[in-house]
Each structure stands twice: as C-alpha cells, then as structure tokens.
Amino acid sequence: MSIDKQDVQKIAHLARLALTETDADQYQHSLSSVLALVEQMQSVNTDGVEPLSNPLEMTQRLREDIVTEENRRDAFLANAPQTEAGLFLVPKVID
C-alpha cells in the first residue's frame, strides 16, 4: 500500500505541520515504506491473539483523590511568550 501526495498533505495539516514540496515527496516515500512494513506484518496469523494496548505487562496504578499541587501560576506564566490577567495569550482562534 502506498499513499499519495494529497494524503501526506492531509496528515501534515492534521498535525499542523507546514511541508515544502521536497519535504512532501520525501515523506510520501518514507511513510509508504512504513505502510509496506505494516502490510508485511499483517501476513502474520494473529487468530486468538488479544490486541495489545500497552507492551508492559502491568496494570494502571491509582492515585488517591487528594489535592497535592499548589498554585504555581507565576512560574508557569513566566515560560509563556505573552500573558495578560493571568491568562496565556495565543493568536486569535475565532473572528
């Protein structure tokens, strides 16, 4: 299975990545080889094998419902390029 250039641009858009034409060619090629590998793996008989959601043979640890964190807003906001009134500022998302 291979993917075309449009698929590459769509995937890039979903990940909000800007690709040049050259990049897109390259990714089309490398993503297609990944899919080829997956296709090869699909020939393995997996009848009766449970899908694996995590390779670790462990189950999730649980946390007590206790508030353990304090307000560190000033430290967090200090990392942001722009802030106002305790908010992170980002480019306007709606008109």
Add this chain to the structure above:
Amino acid sequence: MNWEVVIGLEIHTQLSTKSKLFSGAAVGFGAEPNTQTTLVDLGMPGALPVFNKEALRMAVMFGHAINAEIGMTSVFARKNYFYPDLPKGYQTSQMDHPIVGKGYLDVMLDDGTTSRVGITRAHLEEDAGKSLHEDFQGMTGIDLNRSSTPLLEIVSEPDIRSAKEAVAYVKMIHSIVTYLGICDGNMAEGSMRCDINLSLRPKGQKEYGTRTEIKNVNSFRFIEKAIYTEIERQADILEDGGRIIQETRLYDPEKNETRSMRSKEDANDYRYFPCPDLLPVVLTQEYVDNIKATLPELPSQKAARFQSEHALSEYDANVLSSSRAMADFFENANNVVKDPKLTANWVMGELSKLLNQEQLDIENSPVNAQAFGELLVRIKDNTINGKTAKDVFQAMWDGEGSADAIIEAKGLKQVTDTGAIEAMIQTILDANAAQVEQYRAADEDKQKKMIGFFVGQVMKASQGKANPGLVNPILAKMLKG
C-alpha cells in the same frame, strides 16, 4: 410529509472529585485563571498522568445505576486534535474499551408512560481548558484550570423520538448522578452539558436520515427548544427536496436557532490510539461488587417506596423523588408530622411555590425540614387551619421564628371550644335574621349553597381562628333551629 425524529444524546457530566483526573491540582469553579494547573494539565513534555481512584469509583457506580456491563479492562486512548485550550494536542479519553458498557434507563414521560432508552456506553475523559475570546491585545486568552477535570461522557442509543422524551431522559440522568453524589448537576456552571444528535426520516422508514450534532446545550429548557428548532429546520429543507448536511451546529438561545459550526471539509479526524502513558485499568469482581453494595436508593426505587410505604400517588411519588434534596426534605418533614399526604401536599404546594418565587433550590430553603414538619403538626392537631398555616409559613419564611412561636405571638390558635363557637354563631344568626329566614325556607340543595355565607361570617368574626371542622356541623344544627 409525516416525519419521525430520531435523537441520540451525549451527556458530559463533571465528576465531583477534589483533584483532577490525571493530576493533583484542585478542581473548582470560579478560581482565578490558571491557578489550578500543574505541569500535567499544561501538557509539559515529560509530565506523566496518574489516574484518580475516585473518578474510577464514580464511573463504576454510574454503571451499576444504569444496569450496565462494567468494563473489567478499560483502556485510555488519545483523541487528537488541535486547539489552543488543549495544550497536549490530544484529549485523553476512552474508545474501544470504555469503563461502562451497554446499559439502559426506563424514562417516565409526562403522560405516565415509560420508554426504555438504551445507553451505548459511558467513558472517562478529561476536559479541555477554556478559551476567552474577548479582546486581549487582539489575541485569545487561555485558562487551563478546567484542563484535566474528570468527565464521564454518557452516550445514548438513537432511541429517543421527541423533545419531551429527550428532556425526560436528561432529567433522569441528572437526578441519578446527583443521587449518586458523583456530579453536582449544576448545569449553569457547565457540570452537565449535552450534545444532541438529531435526524429525521419519513414515518415508517427503517434507515436513519442524515444527522446533525448540536453541541454543548446546557439547560433542560434549551435542550427542548434546540430540538424543536432543529426539527423545523431539517423538515423545511427536506420538504423542499433538499439534503441535510452532516455537520456540527450550535444552538443560539437568544435567536432560538441553530447554526453551522464546522463544515464537512474540516470534519474531524481524531486518529484515536491507545495512550502509551497510561496502562490498562483492570478491575476485580470484588471491587465492582463492593461498589454495587454502596449504591444509594435511586430515584425510581425511591418513587416506588413512596407509593408503597407512604401510600402516595404515582405522580406525587415521582415529583418528590425527582431530586434527592426534595426527597430528603419530604422524608425528614414527614418524620416529624407522620402524615405523608399532608407533607406531600405542602412540599409540592406552598414550599415549592415560595421556592419558585424566589428562585431558590430546596437545599437553600429558609425553612428547614424539621421546622416545616413542626408547622404541619399544628395543622394536623387542629391548632391552626390550613389558611392560617399559610400565613404562619410565610412568617417562618421571613425569619420570624418557629411555627409555635409565631402562632403564640400572633394569637393564631384555633378556637376549638365548642361553647365559644356556639356563642359566636348565635351572635351571627341574631345579626342576620333575614338570611336565617331565607335559609330555613329554602330546599336542601339551595341550603348547601347558602350555608357558605354563614361560614364566612363566622370565620370573619373569629379572624380565621375558628376550626372549620367544628363550625360546619354546629352551624348546620343551629340553622335548623
């Protein structure tokens, strides 16, 4: 054409945990922006989520309440999309293995019939932050306090066939989650939000029509209105021979219309995959059974008990059990007066009237259940009649003290001394000799109508304090002469 509406609902309920789903930050409404966040909630690289035990317990509890299969192994998945209030670039949710599987609810409709609504699943997920689009130097402000707040998303089957049924179903979910104490049910603060999937098909057709999804409707009234307007919009398009576009829409309560939010070109492709940061959640049968044993009495069970134990009508029992707070108020007041019918009438009558007038919840009633019960005791033992009791109740509401204190202070005690009542009636008969003559000359049917005049005079003379149960027979006897 005759259209049938097909509705499925997705209800997001915010679980009332103290801390977040995946971090130890506090959960709370109305805090200063970004003061309840951690590195995990901000999506900082390397920060790892740890799952909140209490959120798990609440989800399993809900599963039991809707007769659902519990997911003994559930898996968190990443739902990928870009939005600035979702700093990680994905929402941690559940896809193939939700914590709660198939269940159902029997919903009671206004006409007294019951309809079963299937519940496909309920899964745990984290909420996103909040975007503030007011003008901040031409930019959007982001508050991440809500980020990673635990949500249980309850997905129904497309089993609902009317706006009324949809509202009845949402009210029932609301009542269950508040009974269970797993959600505060505050819709105005966003603790419960509803997405409506709606399509039309010609009556009798099996296949579903194309549906639209109305996002984030947050009151019972808006759910009903949004459904009516969307039915109308879709019917108009279909009648004109048009096609419905599958899309996400927004309900605008001010204009009472739905409008398109996203076009199909932008249809979301969430690319779900199992979250590598979280391991599968595996439950033991013992854990699941133990939670089942802690389930409180649910609304439908309570309604059934109110009918059998207190001999209330089905209607009264349903109204009184619709919220846990109202049911508790009723039971606590009734424990004082031990007269369920009287208590039911007063809770659903005077109390509800004043609560509505002042737009108060029963939890915030200025008269508590104990004091309310004490007032009812004074009606039951004939110290005051029902009419006087309303005045006493108003005075209690206004903070003038207990029922007994008000009755004493205002001298409202009923006259139950038959001698005193006879004397009072005699005075009235003497003063109205002409009416007495007319009464005696009239036939029985007419007399029944005419006696009201004399009762009125007696009540007036006694300033409402004469016990009507005594006045009526004595008056009838004395009028006979």
